[in-house]
Each structure stands twice: as structure tokens, then as C-alpha cells.
Amino acid sequence: xxxxxxxxxxxxxxxxxxxxVDIAGRSVGIFKVNDEYFAIRNSCPHKGAPLCRGLLDGMVxxxxxxxxxxxxxxxxxxxxxxxxxxxIKTGQSVLNPHKVWVRxxxxxxxxEESVQTNANCAGPDPSIETYPVxxxxxxxxERRLLCIHL
Amino acid sequence: MNNVVDQxxxxxxxxxxxxxxxxxxxxxxxxxYLSKFNAxxxxxxxxxxxxxxxxxxxxxxxxxxxxxxxxxxxxxNFFTSAFDVEDTRVRLLDGSGIDLAILTxxxxxxxxxxFDVDYASALCRAFNDFSLEHWIAKxxxxxxxxxxxxxDPNGAAAEIDRLGSHPAVCSVMLGCxxxxxxxxxxxxxxxxxxxxxGLAVAMHFGAEGTGVNPPISAAGFPSHYIEMRQIRSSWYSxxxxxxxxxxVFEKFPSLKIGMLEAGFSWLAPLMWKMDFDWKGLRRQTxxxxxxxxQYIKEHIRFATQPMEEPEDPSQLKQLIDWIGGSQxxxxxxxxxxxxxxxxxxxxxxxxxxxxxxxxxxxxIDTFRLSLPSISKAA
Numbered sequence: 001x002x003x004x005x006x007x008x009x010x011x012x013x014x015x016x017x018x019x020x021v022d023i024a025g026r027s028v029g030i031f032k033v034n035d036e037y038f039a040i041r042n043s044c045p046h047k048g049a050p051l052c053r054g055l056l057d058g059m060v061x062x063x064x065x066x067x068x069x070x071x072x073x074x075x076x077x078x079x080x081x082x083x084x085x086x087x088i089k090t091g092q093s094v095l096n097p098h099k100v101w102v103r104x105x106x107x108x109x110x111x112e113e114s115v116q117t118n119a120n121c122a123g124p125d126p127s128i129e130t131y132p133v134x135x136x137x138x139x140x141x142e143r144r145l146l147c148i149h150l
Numbered sequence: 151m152n153n154v155v156d157q158x159x160x161x162x163x164x165x166x167x168x169x170x171x172x173x174x175x176x177x178x179x180x181x182x183y184l185s186k187f188n189a190x191x192x193x194x195x196x197x198x199x200x201x202x203x204x205x206x207x208x209x210x211x212x213x214x215x216x217x218x219x220x221x222x223x224x225x226x227n228f229f230t231s232a233f234d235v236e237d238t239r240v241r242l243l244d245g246s247g248i249d250l251a252i253l254t255x256x257x258x259x260x261x262x263x264x265f266d267v268d269y270a271s272a273l274c275r276a277f278n279d280f281s282l283e284h285w286i287a288k289x290x291x292x293x294x295x296x297x298x299x300x301x302d303p304n305g306a307a308a309e310i311d312r313l314g315s316h317p318a319v320c321s322v323m324l325g326c327x328x329x330x331x332x333x334x335x336x337x338x339x340x341x342x343x344x345x346x347x348g349l350a351v352a353m354h355f356g357a358e359g360t361g362v363n364p365p366i367s368a369a370g371f372p373s374h375y376i377e378m379r380q381i382r383s384s385w386y387s388x389x390x391x392x393x394x395x396x397x398v399f400e401k402f403p404s405l406k407i408g409m410l411e412a413g414f415s416w417l418a419p420l421m422w423k424m425d426f427d428w429k430g431l432r433r434q435t436x437x438x439x440x441x442x443x444q445y446i447k448e449h450i451r452f453a454t455q456p457m458e459e460p461e462d463p464s465q466l467k468q469l470i471d472w473i474g475g476s477q478x479x480x481x482x483x484x485x486x487x488x489x490x491x492x493x494x495x496x497x498x499x500x501x502x503x504x505x506x507x508x509x510x511x512x513x514i515d516t517f518r519l520s521l522p523s524i525s526k527a528a
Binding site: 047048049050053054055078080081082083 | 207208209213214215216488489490491492495
């Protein structure tokens with residue numbers, strides 16, 4: 001059974017941003033794509049590189065020689081070592097989606113009072129780039145908590 | 151795919167990294183080592199003929215996670231080398247447990263393709279002086295490949311004589327591209343100077359198809375970076391054949407050559423073909439007295455990176471066996487490039503004596519290295 005870990009306030013990760021945290025001995029990257037959050041393990045299945053520190057951009061496809069299309073901005077991460085691409089929504093690699101993939105974790109956005117545990121969450125890795133945060137609150141003034149299920 | 155050597159095991163093994171790219175942060179770093187005349191030209195035009203292909207992988211060739219977005223390398227510094235000594239010590243030497251790192255730069259290959267040989271030689275001298283003062287002097291684990299302008303062989307020999315006795319200098323850099331392949335006698339003053347100074351040759355591509363060099367393939371220039379990468383093995387093949395059939399190793403029996411970032415999966419068929427052809431064509435190059443593959447095995451070593459990954463890993467073992475087994479390869483990481491190899495995840499499933507040859511002993515023999523006192527004690 002998975003366990004729920006409180007990571008941060010939801011408004012601390014802006015759209016297009018990412019946060020890398022150590023949770024229960026695992027390094028995990030959490031990404032906000034449009035209004036949704038996704039989490040993947042920060043370790044490339046190829047050579048164990050810190051995948052979540054790679055280049056975050058879109059999917060490039062081409063239907064004919066010389067024609068390249070760029071779509072799904074912010075949904076594809078490119079590993080900093082050797083450049084393998086992964087879909088952060090599914091964890092599947094672009095090069096071989098069914099055989100090469102990175103572990104994903106469910107993310108939920110919860111009201112503050114519903115969160116019970118914060119065990120073993122070491123918080124943001126200080127070596128990771130940080131993002132300016134604009135605090136947003138709900139109509140009632142409550143901040144929502146981002147939780148990850150490992 | 152993702153096997154890793156455990157930390158305890160890794161600690162025990164000496165690691166020599168034969169391809170670490172170092173450089174300067176800004177062009178102005180080289181000004182103190184250039185005459186006013188050349189400093190002005192360098193400030194204005196830099197490496198005017200450029201490098202072999204504009205596109206690369208990663209972030210301008212580097213591993214994305216090494217690039218500090220708040221303090222990025224200036225655009226003018228696009229040759230993808232590490233430019234921060236302290237960062238390299240922490241991340242690579244300490245972080246990956248490297249006992250010796252051979253610093254390969256650099257700009258020597260590009261300089262060797264320049265139109266103005268005097269400017270090119272001045273840049274090589276400046277880069278060597280800069281490297282000794284700002285890299286070699288900062289850590290006893292660094293060793294240097296001297297940059298020379300190969301299109302001025304006598305000038306190159308003078309530079310080798312100027313700095314070749316420095317204890318941290320271990321070899322002399324040649325690119326792969328040149329007006330004639332590097333076995334040609336016009337380059338022999340360079341090898342005479344190498345032998346005179348007890349230095350190996352390090353060959354690393356870098357400026358093929360630029361300046362005075364011919365196009366990067368016999369069919370001209372490809373469109374895409376990924377195509378260019380497939381041509382690289384031909385750059386090394388032509389020089390391997392040239393060294394052997396021009397009789398370089400008969401003339402310079404103590405000369406050793408390290409081929410860096412060449413890969414090695416192409417080597418077995420080349421050895422077979424050279425040997426087969428020699429049997430029927432020997433009389434055209436009678437100074438070649440042994441099987442060509444024998445010269446390769448005695449004189450040339452190949453860096454491990456970049457290494458192909460066949461679906462069945464036993465095929466890689468077979469391939470290495472074909473080209474000389476534990477004797478022929480030397481570990482290289484290619485730090486800080488996007489396609490680097492982490493030593494903790496390289497050739498993991500091989501016997502310890504095999505790994506010892508490849509991770510240190512072959513490089514120590516080829517480049518006549520001595521380990522820092524700290525490593526010796528350990």
C-alpha cells in the first residue's frame with residue numbers, strides 16, 4: 001500500500017516549474033504541467049543520471065523530411081546524460097515506450113487538515129534551481145498541500 | 151542496462167580518465183599569454199574557422215545539470231569544455247573518484263585547421279601556458295595533452311621541446327582532420343619530438359571540415375549532427391591505416407598513440423581488412439614488416455567512450471575480445487559532455503583484472519603516467 005507524503009504547498013511550483021525532493025530515500029521530481037502535477041523518479045533507467053534535472057521541453061515530431069513539429073510544451077524531459085526523452089505524464093520513454101520507462105508516482109492536492117504524515121520528506125534539494133513563487137490562495141484563503149504517494 | 155559498481159568496490163580501483171575537456175571561461179583568459187598583436191585578433195575573431203559541426207547534444211554540448219543558468223558559460227565559449235577548475239575537482243575528481251584526469255582541451259585541433267599558421271601556433275602556446283597555470287597547478291591529479299599546430303610541424307616540435315619536460319605533460323594532441331593523413335612524413339618532426347620528450351600522441355577529433363581541412367566526408371557535408379557522428383570512425387580509420395602503412399611505428403618504435411572519443415566497434419573489421427589486404431599487397435609497402443593488426447595492438451590504445459550498447463551485452467564482450475581484450479582500451483568519461491560515461495557504470499560486469507587494465511594500467515603504460523602520492527599510498 002502506498003504512503004502519502006506532504007511535499008510542499010501546491011502554489012510553490014509554478015506552471016512549467018519543477019521541484020526535486022528526497023522522499024523515503026528516493027529522489028523524485030514533481031512537475032506542474034498546465035494545471036496538473038506529475039511525479040517521476042529522478043533516476044534515468046539507462047545510466048542512473050539525475051533525469052529530472054534535464055531539459056524540460058516539448059515533443060518534436062515530423063511527418064516528412066525537413067518538417068518538424070513542436071508540441072506538448074513542458075511535457076517531455078530529456079535526460080542530461082545521453083539525451084533520452086521521457087513523457088513526464090506517463091513515464092514512458094519516447095524511444096521505446098513499452099520497454100523503457102521511468103517510475104511515476106501519483107500526486108494529489110489536498111486541503112491542509114486532511115494531511116496526516118510528513119515523515120521522511122527531506123524537502124527540496126538545495127542544489128536544484130528554485131523558482132520565484134507567487135502565493136495563491138483559494139476563495140476561503142486556504143493554501144492547498146501537494147502530496148505524493150509512494 | 152543500469153548496473154552500477156558499489157561505492158566500496160569503486161574506492162579500491164584506481165581510475166585514470168583519459169578524456170576530460172578543460173578550457174577557459176572567457177577569451178580574455180588567454181590574453182595574458184598572447185602578444186598584443188595576437189590578443190587583438192583573438193578578441194576580435196577568436197577561433198575564426200570554428201569547430202567541426204555547429205550542432206551538438208545537451209546544452210551546447212554539455213550535460214544539462216552541470217550548467218548553472220544563473221551563471222552560464224558565455225556564448226563566445228562554445229567549444230563545450232569545462233571552464234571551472236574547482237567545479238571539475240568537486241564533481242569529477244572527487245565525485246567520481248578519478249585518480250588522474252588527462253586534460254584534452256581544447257582548441258588545438260581547430261587551431262591546426264586555421265589559415266594563418268603563426269596565429270594558430272600562438273593560440274596553442276597560449277592555451278598550453280594557460281592550462282599549466284590555471285588547471286595543472288591547481289590539482290596534482292591533472293595531466294595535460296599539449297596543444298600544437300600540426301600544420302606547422304617544426305613549430306609544433308619546438309612547442310613540444312619547450313614544454314614537453316613538464317612532469318604533468320603526458321602527450322601531444324592531434325585532431326583527425328588534416329590536409330594529409332597523420333602518418334605522412336611531413337608530420338614526422340612532431341613524432342620525433344614526442345619520442346625525444348617521452349610523450350605519446352593523443353588523437354581526438356575536433357575541427358574536421360573546417361579551415362584548411364577537407365570536407366568531413368568523401369561525399370561532402372551531411373545535414374545533421376547525428377549523421378556527422380556516424381562519419382567519425384572514418385576519421386580515425388584513415389589515420390590508423392596511415393600510421394601503419396607509412397611505417398611510422400617502424401621509424402618510431404617507442405611511439406604510442408591514444409585515440410580518444412573514437413569508439414572502438416569499428417576496429418575489428420578494420421584490423422581484419424588491413425591484415426587480409428597486407429597479405430596480397432605487402433610488396434607495395436615493404437617497410438611494413440608485421441601484420442597491421444600487430445602494430446595497432448603494440449602502439450595504439452582506444453578510449454572507451456562513446457561505447458555502443460548492443461541488445462545482448464555478450465556481443466560487446468565478443469567485440470572487445472576481437473580487438474585485443476583487456477589490453478586495447480582505456481577508460482574515458484568525456485566530462486563534461488552530454489554523452490559522457492560515468493565510471494561507476496562503465497564495463498561493470500567484467501572481471502577485476504580486466505577492469506584494472508582498462509581503468510588505469512593501459513593509460514598509465516600508454517601515457518607513461520605516475521600516480522599522485524595520495525593514490526599510491528591508498
